[in-house]
Amino acid sequence: GAGVSQSPSNKVTEKGKDVELRCDPISGHTALYWYRQSLGQGLEFLIYFQGNSAPDKSGLPSDRFSAERTGGSVSTLTIQRTQQEDSAVYLCASSFGRTANEKLFFGSGTQLSVL
Amino acid sequence: QQQVKQSPQSLIVQKGGISIINCAYENTAFDYFPWYQQFPGKGPALLIAIRPDVSEKKEGRFTISFNKSAKQFSLHIMDSQPGDSATYFCAASVAPGNTGKLIFGQGTTLQVKP
Numbered sequence: 001g002a003g004v005s006q007s008p009s010n011k012v013t014e015k016g017k018d019v020e021l022r023c024d025p026i027s028g029h030t031a032l033y034w035y036r037q038s039l040g041q042g043l044e045f046l047i048y049f050q051g052n053s054a055p056d057k058s059g060l061p062s063d064r065f066s067a068e069r070t071g072g073s074v075s076t077l078t079i080q081r082t083q084q085e086d087s088a089v090y091l092c093a094s095s096f097g098r099t100a101n102e103k104l105f106f107g108s109g110t111q112l113s114v115l
Numbered sequence: 116q117q118q119v120k121q122s123p124q125s126l127i128v129q130k131g132g133i134s135i136i137n138c139a140y141e142n143t144a145f146d147y148f149p150w151y152q153q154f155p156g157k158g159p160a161l162l163i164a165i166r167p168d169v170s171e172k173k174e175g176r177f178t179i180s181f182n183k184s185a186k187q188f189s190l191h192i193m194d195s196q197p198g199d200s201a202t203y204f205c206a207a208s209v210a211p212g213n214t215g216k217l218i219f220g221q222g223t224t225l226q227v228k229p
Contacts, residue, residue, distance in 0.1 A: 004158070033216070042121070042204060043159070043219040056216065091158050101147040101208060104217070106158025 004107035006092050012113045013082055021077040021110045023092030031097030032075050033104065034067055037089040046090075049075065050097050082114045117142060119207050121220025128227050134192040136223045138205035141186065145207040149217070150179065150190050153202045162203070163190075195227045 005024040013019050025032050034046040045059040049069045060066070064083075069075040079086055089111050093104040121138045128134045138148075149164035165172045165179040165188065172179045178191040192199055202224050206217040 035219075040124075040221075042119075042221040043206075043217075045216055045218070048216055059216075093158070101149075101164070103149075103161045104159075106160065108156060108158050 004092055004094050004105050006090075006107035006110050008110060009108065010111045010113075012115065014115055015084060016081055018078065018080045019082055019112065021079075021090050021112070023075045023077070023094075023107060025073065025075070025092070025094030026105055029094035029096055029105070030072065031095045031102070032069060033093045033095075034075070034077050035091045035093065035106075037091055037109070039088075043091065046077070079112075082112075084114050087112055087114045117218055119205055119218050119220045121205050121223060123223060124221065125224045126226070128195045128225065130195065130197060130227055130229050132195050132227075134190075134195045134199065134225055134227070136190045136203055136205070136225070137187065138189065138207075138220050139185075139187045140207050142207070142209070143186070144209045145218075147208045148179070148181065148188050149206050150177075151204045151206060151219075153204065153222075159204055192225075195225075197227045197229050200225055200227050 007022045030051045032049045035043040037043050047067045048056040064080045067077045089109040091109045093106045095102040095104050119140050150162045151159035152162040153159040163174050163177050165181050167183050170181050176193045181188045202222045204222050205220040208217045
């Protein structure tokens with residue numbers, strides 16, 4: 001596709017339910033990132049994938065959060081037993097992953113609302 | 116030490132005026148400082164970036180000023196236009212071994228009045 005695609009664009013769930021958020025990066029991009037944007041807050045780094053290397057999970061806020069990337073392309077962010085404080089916009093970004101300090105291409109995000 | 120502090124939180128400027136957004140950091144290992152622009156309902160997009168070996172970078176109406184000794188950098192938008200109304204994020208990262216993991220500021224919501 002032309003850009004980073006995220007689905008769903010909006011997700012409303014009940015507290016305690018599990019949710020899966022999907023990210024389809026730009027073709028050829030080997031680096032993929034998940035960020036979280038809470039109302040009035042900056043972008044909080046969650047996790048980073050680069051090729052076949054072990055992911056950098058240092059930003060995941062709790063063990064309820066996990067992510068995987070299949071075949072070096074599509075990524076899924078899973079939040080188990082959702083809490084109200086998980087409500088935020090979850091943004092995915094990708095880059096070529098060839099050099100340091102590359103431009104990140106962001107998707108439009110998934111707005112998650114936990115009731 | 117990993118924080119990037121951004122101010123102001125919101126800014127209102129008249130059309131044609133200068134918009135100035137400031138950021139400060141503590142980690143002296145940071146050596147890449149991009150600014151991202153985000154319109155409502157969209158993801159952030161890279162606007163302009165600077166490395167600390169220069170004190171200023173200009174692209175069209177957008178200028179980054181960088182003060183390494185003060186550990187501060189700022190975005191100046193000259194001749195601000197209503198179409199510039201958006202949220203702006205400064206960010207920083209460390210180049211050697213950098214994974215592209217950016218540390219973002221809290222964001223500044225800019226409104227340019229016609």
